[in-house]
Amino acid sequence: MSGVKAFVADFGLPRIIIAVFLLALFVIAPFVGVSLTSSFINVTARFGMNGIMVLAMVPMIQSGCGLNFGLPLGVIAGLLGATLGIEFGLTGIAGFGVATLITLTLGAIFGFGYGKLLNRVKGDEMMIATYVGFSSVMLMSMAWIVLPYKSPTMIWGFAGEGLRTTISVEGFWDKILSNFLAVRIGPEFVFPTGMVLVFAICVALVWFFLHLKTGTAMTAVGSNPVYARASGIDVNRMRLVSVVLSTMLGGFGILVYQQSFGFIQLYEGPFSMAFPAVAAILIGGASVNKANMVNVFVGTFLFQGILTMTPSVINSVIKADFSEVIRVIISNGMILYALTRKTKVAR
Amino acid sequence: MKNKFKLFLIDNAVVVVFVLLIAIAIPLAGMPGKYLLQEVLTRLGRNAFLVLALLLPIMAGMGLNFGMVLGAMAGQIGLIFVSSWSIRGIPGLVLAVILATPIAVLLGYVCGSVLNKAKGREMVTGYILAFFMNGIYQLLVLYAMGSLIPIGNPELLLSRGYGIRNVVDLIGVRQSLDKVLQLTVAGIKLPIATYLVIAAMCAFIVWFKRTKLGQDMRAVGQERAVSLASGIPVERTRIIAIIISTVLAAVGQIIFLQNLGTLNTYNSHEQTGMFSIAALLIGGASVRKASIPNVIVGVVLFHLMFIVSPMAGKNLIGSAQLGEFFRQFISYGVIALSLVLFAWKRQANEDASRASLRGGASKGGAA
Numbered sequence: 001m002s003g004v005k006a007f008v009a010d011f012g013l014p015r016i017i018i019a020v021f022l023l024a025l026f027v028i029a030p031f032v033g034v035s036l037t038s039s040f041i042n043v044t045a046r047f048g049m050n051g052i053m054v055l056a057m058v059p060m061i062q063s064g065c066g067l068n069f070g071l072p073l074g075v076i077a078g079l080l081g082a083t084l085g086i087e088f089g090l091t092g093i094a095g096f097g098v099a100t101l102i103t104l105t106l107g108a109i110f111g112f113g114y115g116k117l118l119n120r121v122k123g124d125e126m127m128i129a130t131y132v133g134f135s136s137v138m139l140m141s142m143a144w145i146v147l148p149y150k151s152p153t154m155i156w157g158f159a160g161e162g163l164r165t166t167i168s169v170e171g172f173w174d175k176i177l178s179n180f181l182a183v184r185i186g187p188e189f190v191f192p193t194g195m196v197l198v199f200a201i202c203v204a205l206v207w208f209f210l211h212l213k214t215g216t217a218m219t220a221v222g223s224n225p226v227y228a229r230a231s232g233i234d235v236n237r238m239r240l241v242s243v244v245l246s247t248m249l250g251g252f253g254i255l256v257y258q259q260s261f262g263f264i265q266l267y268e269g270p271f272s273m274a275f276p277a278v279a280a281i282l283i284g285g286a287s288v289n290k291a292n293m294v295n296v297f298v299g300t301f302l303f304q305g306i307l308t309m310t311p312s313v314i315n316s317v318i319k320a321d322f323s324e325v326i327r328v329i330i331s332n333g334m335i336l337y338a339l340t341r342k343t344k345v346a347r
Numbered sequence: 348m349k350n351k352f353k354l355f356l357i358d359n360a361v362v363v364v365f366v367l368l369i370a371i372a373i374p375l376a377g378m379p380g381k382y383l384l385q386e387v388l389t390r391l392g393r394n395a396f397l398v399l400a401l402l403l404p405i406m407a408g409m410g411l412n413f414g415m416v417l418g419a420m421a422g423q424i425g426l427i428f429v430s431s432w433s434i435r436g437i438p439g440l441v442l443a444v445i446l447a448t449p450i451a452v453l454l455g456y457v458c459g460s461v462l463n464k465a466k467g468r469e470m471v472t473g474y475i476l477a478f479f480m481n482g483i484y485q486l487l488v489l490y491a492m493g494s495l496i497p498i499g500n501p502e503l504l505l506s507r508g509y510g511i512r513n514v515v516d517l518i519g520v521r522q523s524l525d526k527v528l529q530l531t532v533a534g535i536k537l538p539i540a541t542y543l544v545i546a547a548m549c550a551f552i553v554w555f556k557r558t559k560l561g562q563d564m565r566a567v568g569q570e571r572a573v574s575l576a577s578g579i580p581v582e583r584t585r586i587i588a589i590i591i592s593t594v595l596a597a598v599g600q601i602i603f604l605q606n607l608g609t610l611n612t613y614n615s616h617e618q619t620g621m622f623s624i625a626a627l628l629i630g631g632a633s634v635r636k637a638s639i640p641n642v643i644v645g646v647v648l649f650h651l652m653f654i655v656s657p658m659a660g661k662n663l664i665g666s667a668q669l670g671e672f673f674r675q676f677i678s679y680g681v682i683a684l685s686l687v688l689f690a691w692k693r694q695a696n697e698d699a700s701r702a703s704l705r706g707g708a709s710k711g712g713a714a
Contacts, residue, residue: 069471121690126471128690131683138676145669275478325489328482336479339472340464 011285014337015302018283018330022302025309032316039309041189046304048178048195049260052202052253053277054284054300056246061291062210063242064222065118067278067335070129072137072270073114074250077106079140082255082264083163086172087151096173096259103251111247115240133274141267167264178260195260202249207293209245218242222289279303279331282338306330354692361685362631365648369655376658383654385535390650391643392525392541393606397599397623398642399548400592404469405637406556407588408568411624414458414473414589418596419616420484421451426520426601426610427488427511431500435519437527440605443520447597454480455593459586466571470634477620488612511612521608541602548595549639564588568635599623625649625678628685635689652677 008016030036053071060068081103085095114132118125145162149155154167168174180194209215220228221238229235254273258264281291284299311323373383397415404412425447429439458476465472492498493509503511525538555561566574567584575581600619604610627637629652630645653674660670 117687120694121687122694123467124470124686124690126468127474128683128686130471130474131679131686135676135679135683138672138679141672142669142676145666145672146664322486322490325482325485328485329479332475332479332482335475336461336472339468339475340461 012337012341014334015283015285018302018306018334022305022309025306025313028317029309029313032313034309034312034316038189039312041191042308043301043305044196045178045192045260046308047300048192048199049257050253050276050280050304051199051296051300052256053250053273054280055199055202055206055296056249056253057277057281057286058206058210058291058293058296059218059242059245059249061281061286061289062215062222063218063239064225064289065239065242065246066126066129066288067282067338068129068246068250069126069274069278070114070133071246071250071274071277072133073110074107074247075254075270075273076136076140077110077247077251078103078254078258079264079266079270080106081251082169082258083149083154083167083266086154086167086169087149089151091172092176093173096176096255099173099255100252103255104248107248107251108244111244112240114247115243118243119236119239130274134271137268137270140270144266163266165265165267165269167266169258169262169264173259174262176259177256192260195256198256202252203293203296206245206249214238214241275331275335276303276307279334282334283330286338287341288338303331359631360688361629361681362644362648365629365652365681369648369651372652372655372659375662376655377662378655378658381534383651386654387647387650388535388537389606390653391646392538392545393603394623394626394646394650395545395642396548396602397596397619398627398646399545399552399639400595400599401623401627402552402592402637402639402642403555403564403588403595404592405632405635406561406568407564407585408571408635409462409585409588410470410634411627412473412589412592412596413470413620413624414462414476415592415596415623416477416616416620417454417458417480418451418593419600419619420480421447421454421593422597422600423604423610423612423616424450424488425597426517426604427492427498427503427515427612430515430517430519430610431498431503433500433519436523439520440523440601443601444598447601448594451594451597452590455590456586458593459589462589463582463585481617484616485613513612515610515612517604517608517610520605522606524602524605538606541606544602552639560584560587621678621682622649625681628681633685633689 026036026039029039053075056071056074057068060066081099081101084102085099088095088098090098114129117132118129121128147162149163153171154163156162156164175192177194177198178192179190181197182193183191210219217228217233218238218241220231220233221235225235228238250273254270280299280303281295282299283302284295284297286292286295286299307323307327310326311321314322314326397419400415400418401412404410422443425443425445428446429443434442458473461476462469462472487496489510491509492511493504498504498511503515505512522538524544525541527540528538528543530537530539556565563574563579563584564587566577566579567581571581574584596619600616603619604615626645626649627641628645629649630641630643632638632641632645656674656677657667657670660673661667
């Protein structure tokens, strides 16, 4: 009995509720006419799409910078990479490769500045990250209007100014990763092997990095900054590395998302990217200053599972679209739970 | 000496920057002075009360109360009921306040208790709590109203039979407070009654600071551990500060919406928090220190910015959309800037005091 209690305390009641809720959705699904296979494939596709952005949370959580509400900054790097790639007229592997290169470079630059800033505001990172993210989204919204893009697929057709709000990547790198080695299951379902593989490789790389000397030092900084400094670790440098890494991952994450989704969303698009990623990693079992790869996998799966399953199942059961409200309550409720939990290390 | 000057600049940087920005933007926008004055005076009446609601939590050391959105929701629920019963004029407003107050007290209690569990990160927690409660609010207004909760006036409901429409016309209470005592001076309309309510609120805050509870709140804001040791119920005091702030936000939202005359059921409250906080910060307040003059200066500067920036953007680059993005950028940016400056200063002070402990080595060392 005490074993169960300890498990509940350790894993957290909200997570158990969410997992049970998702399980219930899967159980109910066949009875209300929702195909289980199609649901499963949908969840897998969304899992691959969003996974890397959830992974982008890990380095900053590990180094004690908290939840990366500043993810939009990385997303902006990704948007710049994608639009520049299209502007150069590159398609296929070359296009995606160049977009990735630009994204990673810009991500590193943005991350560097962002990390320098966060190093000066220790203890208030999360709130500042949120607003730095938001204001950079608005700054870029102005830039999308003003920047001299020429490619006809991206600018407004006539009498308009600046880039379109959504840009199709069809003809450039639509589903380039998703279709790589894709396995066809049934008439309309394709398992996106390539995308899931890329996600797995990224997870493996980050896992590997966290076990290198630098990665270990980073974790030490997050667990106990005073102890880390006493043992000769440059605290600020480790935090900076983690922020750069998070931002680069965020940028690459949105590229993977776009190639599967088929569209680039500019202007206010990046606004809505941080919260789902933050909620996902927390649902996966991470806390404000501890996260690992299992949290990423479990969290992305649970969160995307709920996002995919609630609209179809709930709508068939009670004929009302609760799903948006459920999403808001679950994701913010989870973040709230993590913020109010007493963390083992007092900060 | 040089350090003192630097600290002074950091203290007042925001106000100086905004005065400069506005000084550039006003001639660019090319709006007539009388129009600007009228707009600013109207918006002062509309918004000042909401911004005043932020003062007490700052005094209690809880930072900017992003949870004030909860109060705004309570105010809106009050207004929805009043509209559904078609109660007009001042009685309608008073009834809305009476209905909103218990809801705001309850929400404030919840908010205060949650924030007590997240000491040291109240702001981000309050911010997320506002999003969370927004979900509950939607559940209530979009699904429960008209189905579980009877709504008398079918015009308020969506065509499917339950849930409140996106826009509620507050025709019954529209500007009923503003028009009680409206003076026209040189063609400019002054909502004196609204100003009187705001002045009364200012007086209340000044008086409240001198009461035992107000003193306790300040002590808690200064140093939690010492306050606790000297017998102040810290957690209770913090909850009271948030409850008062939430109730004031509810009343403030009602004043705000009676001036506008329409309620955007699912958006009005979302902007309330951000705009009020941005206004207060532009007025020179910080996370730890805010005064009534900050509120007034902030509301005036923020709204000047708000009025002129789309036109200035249009005349400068030829795109009104650009100006719209610019003013959103400013709202977010000023909050970011002010939080950064405050955290920066605090960290600099900490480093300086640590350095002085080590024997006055003023530079280097402290990472």
